[in-house]
Amino acid sequence: MRSDKIFNADNDNQLTFEQAQAIIDKKKSLVLVGNPNVGKSLFFNFLSGMYVDVSNFPGTTVSISKANYKKYDLYDTPGIYGVSSFNEEEEVARDIILSGDIIINVVNSLHLERDLFLTLQLIDMGKKIAVLLNFSDEVTKRKIKINDEKLSEMLGVPVIKTSAADEIGFDRLDEAIENAKIGNQKLELQFLIQQVMDKGVSQPESLLILEGDEIVAKRNNVPCGTPDEREKIYITRRNLVNEIVDTVEHEDSKKGEFFNLLGKLSLNPKTGIPVLAIILTIVYFFIGDVISQRVVDYTENTLGINTFEYYTKSFVSEYTATSIDVEILDDEDNVINQKSFSFPEGIKALPLSGKEFKDFSSQPGATSTFHFENKIVRLFFGEFGVVTMTITYLLFLLMPLVIGFYFVMALLEDSGYLPRLATMLDRSLNKIGLNGKAVIPIMLGFGCVTMANITTRILGSNREKTIVTAILQFAIPCSAQLSVIAVLLTGAGIGPMAIYATVIFTVLIGLSTLLDKLIPGESSPLLIDLPVMQVPKLKNVLKKTIFRTSGFMKEAGVWFFVGALAVGFLEITGILYVFQDVLAPLTTKWLLLPKEAANAFVMGMVRRDFGAAGLFSMTLSTMQITVAIITITLFVPCIASFVVMLKERGWKEGLTIWFGTWFTAFLVGGIVAQIII
Amino acid sequence: MNNGTLDKAKKGSPVTILSLPEGEIKVRLIRLGISEGDTVFCLERLPGGTIIIQKNRQEIAIGFDLANKIKVILQ
Numbered sequence A: 001m002r003s004d005k006i007f008n009a010d011n012d013n014q015l016t017f018e019q020a021q022a023i024i025d026k027k028k029s030l031v032l033v034g035n036p037n038v039g040k041s042l043f044f045n046f047l048s049g050m051y052v053d054v055s056n057f058p059g060t061t062v063s064i065s066k067a068n069y070k071k072y073d074l075y076d077t078p079g080i081y082g083v084s085s086f087n088e089e090e091e092v093a094r095d096i097i098l099s100g101d102i103i104i105n106v107v108n109s110l111h112l113e114r115d116l117f118l119t120l121q122l123i124d125m126g127k128k129i130a131v132l133l134n135f136s137d138e139v140t141k142r143k144i145k146i147n148d149e150k151l152s153e154m155l156g157v158p159v160i161k162t163s164a165a166d167e168i169g170f171d172r173l174d175e176a177i178e179n180a181k182i183g184n185q186k187l188e189l190q191f192l193i194q195q196v197m198d199k200g201v202s203q204p205e206s207l208l209i210l211e212g213d214e215i216v217a218k219r220n221n222v223p224c225g226t227p228d229e230r231e232k233i234y235i236t237r238r239n240l241v242n243e244i245v246d247t248v249e250h251e252d253s254k255k256g257e258f259f260n261l262l263g264k265l266s267l268n269p270k271t272g273i274p275v276l277a278i279i280l281t282i283v284y285f286f287i288g289d290v291i292s293q294r295v296v297d298y299t300e301n302t303l304g305i306n307t308f309e310y311y312t313k314s315f316v317s318e319y320t321a322t323s324i325d326v327e328i329l330d331d332e333d334n335v336i337n338q339k340s341f342s343f344p345e346g347i348k349a350l351p352l353s354g355k356e357f358k359d360f361s362s363q364p365g366a367t368s369t370f371h372f373e374n375k376i377v378r379l380f381f382g383e384f385g386v387v388t389m390t391i392t393y394l395l396f397l398l399m400p401l402v403i404g405f406y407f408v409m410a411l412l413e414d415s416g417y418l419p420r421l422a423t424m425l426d427r428s429l430n431k432i433g434l435n436g437k438a439v440i441p442i443m444l445g446f447g448c449v450t451m452a453n454i455t456t457r458i459l460g461s462n463r464e465k466t467i468v469t470a471i472l473q474f475a476i477p478c479s480a481q482l483s484v485i486a487v488l489l490t491g492a493g494i495g496p497m498a499i500y501a502t503v504i505f506t507v508l509i510g511l512s513t514l515l516d517k518l519i520p521g522e523s524s525p526l527l528i529d530l531p532v533m534q535v536p537k538l539k540n541v542l543k544k545t546i547f548r549t550s551g552f553m554k555e556a557g558v559w560f561f562v563g564a565l566a567v568g569f570l571e572i573t574g575i576l577y578v579f580q581d582v583l584a585p586l587t588t589k590w591l592l593l594p595k596e597a598a599n600a601f602v603m604g605m606v607r608r609d610f611g612a613a614g615l616f617s618m619t620l621s622t623m624q625i626t627v628a629i630i631t632i633t634l635f636v637p638c639i640a641s642f643v644v645m646l647k648e649r650g651w652k653e654g655l656t657i658w659f660g661t662w663f664t665a666f667l668v669g670g671i672v673a674q675i676i677i
Numbered sequence B: 001m002n003n004g005t006l007d008k009a010k011k012g013s014p015v016t017i018l019s020l021p022e023g024e025i026k027v028r029l030i031r032l033g034i035s036e037g038d039t040v041f042c043l044e045r046l047p048g049g050t051i052i053i054q055k056n057r058q059e060i061a062i063g064f065d066l067a068n069k070i071k072v073i074l075q
């Protein structure tokens, strides 16, 4: 019945269900492959009309994007320099390439020697490919001449010149895809490949096995090639690439054009540190002042607390027992008027005083505090309510900060500065068992530790991931916490500020040096290519920011709710207060702080800024403030970063780090207290 | 002309690669366009021995720990 209606109503241009199914099944796959930063994602965006991460730093396209393009399934893959199984990204890319019907190989025309290596490997795999000589705009600018016809002839596959940035050559994409071919293969290699193929292995896999890919060998149950064999293949291929490049490329004016002063300046510490200082100052004004003061002040208070929470809580109060305190504040935050309302059966039951409450609380400067009687209602809508507080926190406090940080990172990334910064800091980071790349997650940690925990994925080895994850949880205050700490510290003066910075920095160095000694193995050395410095394209930077922010929200958002639920549960059951009592002796005798300071620590488990903000309401000496914020900074990360850390690093390591922060926070906080108070 | 390791390369001078460390790292280097017998240009030598080399238009940063395992002819 159903198929009649859908498929046979208009017989001339509708397919039968079976026909449609057959076409879907036969859909061919089109795979974009290339080194990092060659423009794959831009082509993917163009062909699919969808947005994926456009990135300049190796290792950021972790997941695979898939879309429809005409009769094809189109895939974007992580950037790779060759097909093999050295890391997760390569494995993912390898499998998509193996299953792909047509490969679109995107090449950076400025770096033919590097990029054609992969092209030749794809040809050796016997895949149907088409080559896009991208960055042709830059090639023209630098007066380089590339003979695409000759290249096409030498490779035996279609080659077209493109510029993903200026949309050059896009009209010829379809033609190139349709004409994609298996390229010219070297006879000697073909002979070797045939020997593996005789064991019943496909050609592409045979090549990978010869090149020593153990995973593919195991999958096919055949012995794996030796490192010597791989090297022989690689060197032959490298020589062929050099020969091809010599033939097809001519440069009229060598050097000069690509000499990039700023790029050079940012590499050497002597000039690079001033450059970094200038950049950090600008970033500080943008994030510290514009975003975290002005923007967040508006979003958190006006949109979050006074609009979203107020209306949500008022609505809930209609139906449930509640008492409400309303305070009217003037511009200097002095209370100029206040009133309390009580609705034992909800506002609905008392329409008259309900109206009075609404009028009174909608005056300018009004803040309403709702006290719900019912514990479950409190759990969801109370001061720390899973719905009310978490939404305000996530959308109106954290999101503007996360957007700000991703925006800055995207600017630095697309300009080509970030890999240079990593290079400049490499030697210093070596001392604590890391390489230069580690600066990226650490910088992001000052925005949001949860976000930084996810970014540790770009690091080369588990050892580095562990060290950086630990540093992030112990010693890096996130922006939410930092803004509260900054207010407390500026009140306290220069001395406390210096003590705070020294102690936290010492812990950071001590911790990472210790981990570097304790964790067996070696960290990976720095080996990165430095892309040309250029002015970033705003459109790409914005797109990247949006894409990453939504990725972060999807990945981490839910854990903020789970965390709030867990603490809410501890609160209703009273376990939270037990915690506070248990901590009390430690707080008063060892940290020399008032008993209520323990509340600040416990709340810090939910939201790190809560911990710090709790200190405002206490009367503390400046030295007590110093001890308290040192302890809170070193203390556990917020619940969301805790969960994300467990997911990234596993239970054992995650819990060790978590308990480690308890220990360190109280140990160090206490020692400082004994000295300065 | 004398033999040494890449971390000793002088800024602004060409170096010829004699041998690369074995294993995965060698493969990664060859892919980036650095193989035995190549002559590359030392663009910068940062304090501590991080080396930036240039081959054609490609700039590559190599950490000290790797650079001191790459045997080269210094010029």
Ligand SMILES: Nc1nc2c(ncn2[C@@H]2O[C@H](COP(=O)(O)OP(=O)(O)O)[C@@H](O)[C@H]2O)c(=O)[nH]1
Residues within 6 Å of the ligand: A034, A035, A036, A037, A038, A039, A040, A041, A042, A043, A053, A054, A055, A056, A079, A134, A135, A136, A137, A138, A162, A163, A164, A165, A166, A414, A537, A540
């Ligand atoms: N000038 C120029 N820049 C390009 C071109 N194609 C890509 N880019 C830039 O190169 C960077 C990397 O591009 P992306 O698509 O992320 O490369 P992917 O890593 O291969 O996915 C981005 O900053 C792009 O704007 C091009 O043809 N010309």
Ligand SMILES: [Mg+2]
Residues within 6 Å of the ligand: A040, A041, A053, A054, A055, A061, A077, A079
């Ligand atoms: Mg990409």
